[in-house]
Amino acid sequence: MIRTDGNNIKNDIREALLASGAAAIGFARAEQVEADVIEGYNRWIRNGNHAGMDYLERHARLKPDPSNVLENVSTVISMAFSYTPAQRRNPELPAIACYAYGEDYHDVLRKRIMPIVECLKKDLGGEWRICIDSAPLSERYWAIKCGIGTRGRNGSVIVDNFGSYIFLVEVLTTLRIAPDEPRKDICMDCGACIKACPQGALMADGTVDARKCINYLTIEHRGEWEGENSRTMHTEAAKNSLFGCDICQEVCPHNRNIPPTNIPEFQPKEELLSLTAEQAIKMSREEFSKIFKGSPVKRAKFEGFRRNALNLAKD
Ligand code: SF4
Ligand code: SF4
Incomplete structure (x- = not known):
């Protein structure tokens, strides 16, 4: 009530x-x-x-x-x-975006x-x-x-x-409720995010070129990477991504000293925190379904996850 x-x-x-x-x-x-x-x-x-x-x-x-x-x-x-x-995952392990x-x-x-x-x-x-x-x-x-x-x-x-x-x-x-006022801009325009993006995917107008972004290429892109996509996924950061990228958020001063989420469902499972590149590369379809049951990682499907995992091992 x-x-x-x-x-x-x-x-x-x-x-x-x-x-x-x-x-x-x-x-x-x-x-x-x-x-x-x-x-x-x-x-x-x-x-x-x-x-x-x-x-x-x-x-x-x-x-x-x-x-x-x-x-x-x-x-x-x-x-x-x-x-x-x-x-967080140990930074020596391949990256999985925190949202997942x-x-x-x-x-x-x-x-x-x-x-x-x-x-x-x-x-x-x-x-x-x-x-x-x-x-x-x-x-x-x-x-x-x-x-x-x-x-x-x-x-x-x-x-x-x-x-x-x-x-x-x-x-x-459909109820009419009094609106709130927009906030004062708190982005300090420090440029740390733009400088840190290993792909040059952040544009001057604050938008992202998904064709270069590791998030898009490891999560949303379907099929193998070919041509330009394949070249784009050869940077060191791209070859360290198992699923997504948080680099441009990690460096933002607004993400320092913030409290952890109060939502228990968003806390990481131990098997996700400790997943190594070797385990990811060897993972079978059945293991993928079991480990990532109910997880955002399923968005990439087994084929996408395997493509990302194999990229970790490329020269
Ligand atoms: S998510 Fe990663 S690749 Fe995409 S814009 Fe941010 S730093 Fe660049
Ligand atoms: S790092 Fe954060 S505060 Fe600095 S320009 Fe980027 S979004 Fe703005």
Whole structure:
């Protein structure tokens, strides 16, 4: 039951949603996305920076208007969840991106948010929709608009006191709720992320060229790397990646001295923390299914994981 005195529905909704474990929550009017943002996104797509992620091209037409996601939507609620692990893999082992240490965030966060949203709907009425990478929405745009963070030069959203190791979720509702103010920009423009990227994938406008990015090439890219992709995956950092890359986040001052996530499901399993290159190279399909059951690593599928593992051993 959501208790509300009718005067402060916004605080009641915020309090209710915070119980899901969110680090930050903000509200924005569900208006059309600003024209220059859409133009920037379309230009990014036109220049081929989305690499093989064709769904981004298909979604481009729908992204400007959140009512394509929920009819008669009035408010976008953006939520950030920290996944900062309490423990990291030994840096001498091949890299696995921290977001993949725990259980798959899509399932974890839906399970945590759904019962709260069902209560909100029952008590306050209106239509509601939870989006966890499941709808054509510009999630970073809405996070910034809702005032939960600002955009870093590494393309990530940075949340005060929690850094950029965060998952973003949007909850859309037809209820009209007063918007929050966007935050003051906290990216210090120090350029550490751009300097540290071993692939030259970070562009001057704060966007990422996925064709060069280790995250894309080890997680989203399907099939073998050929031609330019194959050459790109020959840097030392690329040959050290088993799944993803955190380099441009690791160096960001906003990710220093931040607390670990309060969500137990995002804590690493021992077998993932200790997985060696040799074990990864020898791993069978059955072992892959067992070790990574319910893990984001399954996104690469066995074939992608094996391709990454074999790259660790290349000269
Ligand atoms: S994730 Fe890695 S490769 Fe991609 S932009 Fe950041 S540092 Fe560069
Ligand atoms: S490393 Fe510096 S420039 Fe890059 S996102 Fe962090 S504060 Fe901004």
